[in-house]
Structures are given as structure tokens and as C-alpha cells.
Amino acid sequence: MARSSFKSHPNNLRNAAVALLVPLPSVLFYLSFLQRSSASESPDSLSPLWAWCYHNPFLLANALFFLNVNLLFWIVGLLQSSHWMIDLYWTVIPVMLVHYFATHPLAESDALRSRLVILLTWIWSLRLTHSYFRRETWQWGAREDWRFNDLRGQYGRNWWWMSFFAVYLSQQVFLIGICLPLYVVHTKDRQFNAWDVAAALVCLTGVTVAYFADTQLHNFVSRNERRKQLSQALVLNLDEGVWYYSRHPNYFGEQLWWWGLAVFAWNLDCGWSFYGALVNSLCLAYVTILVEERMLKQEYRAEAYKKYQKTTSVWIPWFKTSCVAKEKGT
Template sequence: MGCGSVSYSNLKNGIIAFLVPLPSILFYLSFKLAYLQSPSSRSTLWTWCYHHPLLLANVLFFFNVNFLFWFIGLIQSSHWMIDPYWTVIPVMLAHYYSSHPLGEYNWLRSRIVMLLTWVWSIRLIHNYFRREKWQWGAREDWRFTDLSQQYGRHWWWASFLAIYVPHQVFLIGLSLPLYVIHSVNEPLSMWDLVATVVCISGVVIAYIADTQLYNFVSGNKEEGVAILEKGLWYYSRHPNYFGEQVWWWGLVVFAWNLGHGWAFVGALANTMCLAYVTQLVEQRMLKQDSRAEAFRLYQKTTSVWLPWFKSSPLGLKSKDA
């Protein structure tokens, strides 16, 4: 593929990515305009949108993300768009919940969480485009490609259930603390500080881990090292995953402090899913002949997620004796 076609594809996908959320944005702005400016002529639809902000978020997600993203993915034969939007949707939901007419919240807590969510998003967006060599939609997630091969000719409809429906569960679920934060008006407390520190720690850990991984992958062609085992990766096999989990559980602390501990369900579901993804990643590493032996030793000596000190692999001492 020539440079011209790559540039055209990059521009086309970039335009699509910027235009695709417009249906939800325009619908929501229409609702706010109609509801706030004409109280006497509120339709049943606008009244429902007012009283059910969480359900409205799910409806918009279903039609604008699940259906529209899926349809575009079928046309392009690549479901790439959900990856960059994983980093954007929580920010959009945070602004949606804070601007909804039914919202009632502590202004300072809201601004703190908004800022934290933007920092998390920018960090993840930067990592995505750095990894993809600053291109829009150059490739889809390798897990989607593997699934498409497994489902074969049924993938066109199975992709809707395998990719988009789970993303609605996870993204809406993970963002439940953002809904709680903008539904309860309580003064700040020490727990807000704790939650802020936890969130920042998660973002910093994930950034450092992803940067170390990017530098390793970029320079590995010359060095020829089988696996990354330096920096945070010396203490954990997946420190980037660990940092990401710390971020989401930090948001849960905000919701728990406001008396809505049930908002942990999204973070719990995501943690369980990430445990499965971790297995997939490690199985993929073990299928690579050049890395399999080194990675098996890495598994025996290094913690999966939680950064911890190295342990001695079984049998190593007896072999060295």
C-alpha cells in the first residue's frame, strides 16, 4: 500500500471518528434546549429524558455506539473504532452527567473528577496513537481478528454481540461512579483526597508501564531481547493493566464515599474481564517460539498484576547446585 493510499485512509478514518458521535450530541443538545427553554411544551420524550439520565445514556450508547460503530465496522471490514473511543466515552459521559438538568452535585468534587478523567483519557489516547504510529484505524484489536477467524461467515452478526454489547456493559458500568458523583451533593471529605491519590497513582503507573513497553518494542529489533523485564515490568508481568485497574477503583472510592458502594460493579466486571484478557495475552506470548522459554521463566518468578519482589523459580536452586 502506497503512502498516498495510507494518508487517504488515515484522513478518512479520522473524519469518520470525529463525525460518528454527532447523533448523540445533537440529540442531547436538542433535549436540553427544548426542556430548558419551553417548559410548557415539554413532550413525553423530553420528560422521559429528564427523569432517566442513566437509561438515556444507555439508549444513546446502544444506537450510536453499538449499532452505528458495528455498521461502520461491517462496511470497513474492521472494528477498529471502539479502541480509541474506549478512551473518549468516559469523558463524554462525565460531561453528560454533569450537564444533565437533573444533576445535583458538589461543584469542586465534580471539577476534580472531570480533570482526573481528562488526564486519564489524554494519557490513554496518546498511548493508542503512539502505538498505532499516529494513524486512525490502521488495524483492529488482534483479539477481534482472532474471533473473526473463529466465527467465520457468522462474524458479521456475532461481532455485534462479541464486541459492542460487552463494551456497553463495561463502559457504562465503569462510568457509574461518574453518575453517582453528579447525583449526590455532599461536602468534600478526606476520602475524596484518598480517591484522588488512588486515581492519580493508577494513571502514573499505567503511563510509566506503557512508555517502558513502547520503548522496548521500538528498540527490540536491534537488541533482540525476548521479553521486557526492566522497570515496572521487573516487578509485574502486566503493570499497565494494574495501573488501569487502580484508576477505575479510585473512581469507586469517590462513589463509596457518597454512600453508593454499588457502583463498584463495573470495576469488578472489568477486573474479571481483564483477568481473562491477561490469560489470552500470555497464551499468545507462549505461542511465539522465540519468547516461550523466557516467558515461562518470567511467569514463575514475577507477579501477574500487583508489583512485587521476584521469587525463585521451582527447581532453579537444585539445577544450580
């Protein structure tokens, strides 16, 4: 089934090649910087460009993101008339960032904490990447995020330049912000302690919840597609497994992951880096509203979903609430 899906999209191999090649400018530039800095006797003997890269690790990360992701991905998106690639690279960029922060010459960290955070980031990325390709029936770039489609219709002819800000520049602020704990972990060498264990458990819990939520959602959608092909009545709502206790358990799991990373930074006296996880939570709250509005626009399931809203927690998994109690409350 996966093989036939892979071949079904005519641009599959082309998109796969593009996706694998586009990060090479940043990777090759950074490897060249590491080679030159390791071969140099001191940072002061480096050329101005490499010296700046040495003394400004955080700014360098932002510069590479701007040039390689914002500009290059945007140009590729314009050429393909689809900004699908940023969705895929959401699962990859944090992995690239954590290795960048860990290997930069100015990095300093507790070895155990660094390895643990790198391992956790890989686990998160593999889970999300698997979920992405499973949702896309193992195809590369078959479609772009539905929110971009909505914005495309909203901005019309101006979308070609507005997409740079709405899709890419905003993603830089967003992704660099929520990945701040990955940077903090590699700027302070403090002994590993119990708070690091607690942070890791929160991260793993988040990844686990998100995995089961996405798997149950995928199975639900697949079952309904089969029922549709057999001209059978569709199941109106997913109301079992973790979805019995939360309307958006996948979002809840994802939030736990980012807040768990923030605990690592808080443990290193950098609580200010919580802002990334906070902004992410606020944005997901807005996305939750958009998703539920889309659900209610589907007439065949609107009533069932309204009932689901009345009885089921939005994010945090909790026990069902009686519709009668809700109506009395209103």
C-alpha cells in the same frame, strides 16, 4: 517520524473524518434536549420525548449509547470490514459520559468533587489516547484489536452479526458499568471530604503507573524493531522499570484508576457501583491469560517468558521471587 506514519496508511484521513463525525448524532440530540429543557418553564410542559429524556438521565445515556455506538459504529465497522473504532472510543466515551452526567438538568453534586472527577477523567483519557495513537504509529484505523481478529476467525461467516453482540453490545454493559461512579458523583450533593482526596490519589497513581508501563513497553518494542532491521538479536523479554516488578503493570495501573473512581461512589454510600470495577478486573484477568498464552506461542521467547512468569508478580508490583523457591514450592 510521526508525519510519515500518518501519511503511510491510505485511509488515514478518511478514518479520522469518520471517527470525528460518528458521535455527532448523540451530541446534537443532547444539545437540542438541553436547549429545549432550559427554554421550558417546567419539565411537565415538555413534549413526551423531551420529558422522558429529562426524567430518565441514566436510561437516556444507555439509549444514546445503543443507537450511536452499538448500531452506528457496528454499521461503519461492517462497511469497513474492521471494528477498529470502538478501541479508540474506549478513551473518549467516559469523558463524554462524565460531561453528560454533570450537565443533565437533574444533576446534583458537590462542585469541587464534580470538577475533580471531570479533571481526572480527562487526564485518564489523554493518557490512554496518547498511548493508543503512539502504539498505532499515529494512524487512524490501521488495524483492529487482535481479539476481534481471533473472534472473526472463530465465527467465520456468522461474524458479521455476532460482532454486534461481541464487540458492541457487550461494550455497552461493560463501559456503562465501570462508569457508574461518574453517574453517582452527579446524583448526590454531599460535602467534599478526605475520602475524595484518597480516591483522587488512587486514580492518579493508577494513571501514572499505566503511563510509565506503556511508555517502557513502547520503547522496548521500538528498540526490538530497530534491532530486527539491523539483523541483530532481539531482546527476549521486557524485565526492567515497572516491568521488573510486575508482568502486567499497565493492567495494574488501569485497575487502580477504575477502583479509585469506585471509592468516590463508595464515599457517597453507593458501594453497589463497585460491580463495574470488579467485572473489569475479572475481564482483565481473562485477557491476561490470553496475552500470556500468545507470549508462550512465540517459540523464540517462550523459555525466557516462562522464567519471567516464575519470578515476577502477575499484576501487583512486588519483589522478584527466586526460580529455585518456585520449583521447590511445586
